[in-house]
Amino acid sequence: MLALDQILDHIKLFSIEMLIVLIKVLVIFVVGLVGTMLMVWFERKVVAFMQNRIGPDKAGPKGLMQTLADGIKLFFKEDLIPDRSDRFVFKLAPYLAFVPAFLVWSVIPMGGDFSNGKDGSVHILGRITKLQLADPPIGVLLLLALSGIAIYGIMLAGWSSGSKYPLLGSVRASAQMVSYEAALGLSLATVILVAGTLSTSGIVASQTSFTHWHVVATGVVPFIIFLIAATAEHNRPPFDLVEAEQELVGGFNTEYSSIRFALFFLAEFMNTITMSGVIVTLFFGGPQPLVIGGAHNLLSFLGPFSGSVWFLLKVLVFLYSYVWFRATLPRLRYDQLMNLGWKLLIPLALGWFMLLAAFRVGQDNHWNRAVVGLVSIAVIAVCWLLLSHAVRVSQRNREREGATF
Numbered sequence: 001m002l003a004l005d006q007i008l009d010h011i012k013l014f015s016i017e018m019l020i021v022l023i024k025v026l027v028i029f030v031v032g033l034v035g036t037m038l039m040v041w042f043e044r045k046v047v048a049f050m051q052n053r054i055g056p057d058k059a060g061p062k063g064l065m066q067t068l069a070d071g072i073k074l075f076f077k078e079d080l081i082p083d084r085s086d087r088f089v090f091k092l093a094p095y096l097a098f099v100p101a102f103l104v105w106s107v108i109p110m111g112g113d114f115s116n117g118k119d120g121s122v123h124i125l126g127r128i129t130k131l132q133l134a135d136p137p138i139g140v141l142l143l144l145a146l147s148g149i150a151i152y153g154i155m156l157a158g159w160s161s162g163s164k165y166p167l168l169g170s171v172r173a174s175a176q177m178v179s180y181e182a183a184l185g186l187s188l189a190t191v192i193l194v195a196g197t198l199s200t201s202g203i204v205a206s207q208t209s210f211t212h213w214h215v216v217a218t219g220v221v222p223f224i225i226f227l228i229a230a231t232a233e234h235n236r237p238p239f240d241l242v243e244a245e246q247e248l249v250g251g252f253n254t255e256y257s258s259i260r261f262a263l264f265f266l267a268e269f270m271n272t273i274t275m276s277g278v279i280v281t282l283f284f285g286g287p288q289p290l291v292i293g294g295a296h297n298l299l300s301f302l303g304p305f306s307g308s309v310w311f312l313l314k315v316l317v318f319l320y321s322y323v324w325f326r327a328t329l330p331r332l333r334y335d336q337l338m339n340l341g342w343k344l345l346i347p348l349a350l351g352w353f354m355l356l357a358a359f360r361v362g363q364d365n366h367w368n369r370a371v372v373g374l375v376s377i378a379v380i381a382v383c384w385l386l387l388s389h390a391v392r393v394s395q396r397n398r399e400r401e402g403a404t405f
Contacts, residue, residue, distance in 0.1 A: 016127060017127065020124055020127060020129055023124075024131075024132075024133045025133065028102065028105045029102065032102050032105060032270065032273075035273050036269050036270045036273065037067040037068060037071075038064075038067075039269045039270075039273055039319060040067040040265075040266075040269050041064055041066060041067050042319065042323065043269070043322075043323045043326070044066070045062075045063070046320065046323045046327070047323060047327045050324075050327040050328070070262075074258055074259060074261060075258070075259050075262070077257055078257065079257060079258040079259065079260065080255075080257045080258070082161060082162050082255050084162030084163075085160050085161050085162040085255065086160040086162070089160035090157070090160040092156065093154075093156040093157035093160060094153065094157070094256070094261075094263035094267070095153070096149065096150070096152050096153030096156065097154055097157070097263065097264055097267040098263045098266060100146040100147070100149045100153075101267055101274045104147065105277065106133035106134050107132060107134055107139040107143065107200050108200060108277050108278065108286075109130065109131060109135075109200060109204050109281065109286050109287060109311075110132060110277075110287065110311055111287050111305070111308035112130055112132075112307050113307065114204055114205050114208075114287060114288055114307070115208075115288075117205070117208075119201060120201050120205065120287070120307075130201060131287075131307075131308065132200070132201065135199060135200065135201045136199070137199050138198045138199075139198060139200035139201075140191075140192060140199075140200065140282075141198060143200070143278060144184075144185060147184075147233065147234075148177070148181065150234075150267070151173060151174070151177040151233070153264075153267070154169070154170060154173040154242060154252050155170045155174050156170070157252045157253060157264070158170025158171070158173065161254065161256075162255075163255055165254050166251065166252050166253070166254050169242045169243060169251035169252035169253075170242075172241050172242050172334070173235070173242045175338070176235070176239070176241070176242065176337065176341075179337070179338060179341035179342060180228075180229040180232040180233045180341050180345070181229075181233065182341075182349075183225055183228075183229040183341060183345035183346045184226060184230060184233060186225075186346065186349035186350055186353050187222040187225040187226040187352075188222075188282065189353050190214075190218045190222040190349075190352060190353050190356055191214050191218060191282050191283070193357060194206070194214055194217050194218055195207075200281055203282060203286075204281060204285065204286035204287065204288060207284075207285040207286070207288055208288070209288075210285075210290060210291060213283065213285045213288075214282060214283045214284075215283040215284055218283075218352075219352070219356070221348065222353075223279075225345050225348060225352075226279065226282070226283070227279065228340075229341075229345060230275045230278070230279065231275075231322070231325065232337070232341065234268070234275055235268070236268075236272060236322055236325065236326070237325055237326040237329060237331060238325065238330060238331050238332050239332060241331065252264075272319065272322050273315070273319065275318075276315045276318035276319050277311075280311060280314040280315055284314050286307075286311060287307030287310055287311040288307070289306065289307070289310050290310065343387075343391060347383075351383065351384070354376065354379075354380060355376050355377070355380060358373075358375075358376040359373070359376070
């Protein structure tokens with residue numbers, strides 16, 4: 001009987017743990033879908049306001065149900081597949097673009113108590129757990145891997161369509177990804193250097209106050225580089241050359257229709273929400289409250305939900321920023337896109353990482369900070385001069401050969 005009781009206790013414990021995991025998965029899925037629908041409505045409304053228009057206002061109050069109406073309409077449209085396409089890859093590509101955006105949320109802490117050195121754990125159904133689906137020790141690497149997989153959906157969609165314009169869009173996507181993935185990774189390396197961990201919950205726990213937020217601790221520059229690189233990698237304006245309507249008809253998704261087109265449409269907005277959550281987690285303390293000096297948490301009356309509300313408010317700020325970019329910034333030319341990535345962002349991210357690494361080594365070995373700073377700046381300045389000279393020589397050679405840019 002004792003053995004049977006132990007087996008029943010283990011089954012009960014396993015059932016509760018599985019129930020908690022299922023609840024987390026359901027919350028991520030439902031919140032992700034609803035959030036994406038609201039993001040589409042939010043972007044259309046804000047852009048309409050900036051352009052002195054009304055925007056969607058027919059389906060539901062203030063047009064809130066317009067995205068749902070569009071989705072239902074697309075669902076009943078005919079699913080067309082080009083004769084010259086690779087049918088299997090053509091059908092697979094939308095899911096490769098859509099699913100990774102959801103999977104990224106599995107390692108993002110969306111709440112919890114990180115005050116006074118706590119790890120964000122909360123009590124759910126009598127069990128101690130974290131408000132994230134998983135907390136692997138290499139969570140940041142998982143973020144990079146999943147964001148890279150999403151690009152394959154766009155590349156394969158253009159390649160498998162059997163059409164010239166989608167193919168051009170997919171070629172642009174691959175070049176754009178390679179150009180900005182390096183800058184994204186180098187700016188992320190500065191966060192890892194300061195936090196000392198690859199765990200997303202550990203990164204949030206290290207940002208105990210406003211002055212310890214990584215946007216401040218790393219010197220703002222890595223955040224700006226990360227924001228620009230993330231915008232370019234997910235083809236948001238002004239870096240949306242992958243689907244430039246004036247040049248490529250519709251870009252990589254020209255041949256798509258019905259629900260497959262809707263998946264690409266939703267993936268773009270889901271990636272916007274996901275990247276906003278990643279930026280908040282890495283640079284702005286995640287669920288940590290905004291506390292300056294000796295002030296108190298303004299949302300402490302919400303109890304265990306205050307962290308989730310802070311996280312939502314921070315994400316909304318970046319969602320508005322992405323909409324603002326779309327409404328105000330003109331699309332870059334393709335050569336400007338490449339020059340920005342290779343000639344500015346990558347050297348700047350690498351130089352800033354070297355500078356922070358030099359200060360960290362100097363601090364560990366008790367070297368003079370002024371001497372370390374001067375030597376590091378001198379080395380970076382020499383490297384920058386050499387790079388600028390190489391760029392000028394290359395530009396003169398291209399002009400001599402009659403290149404257009």
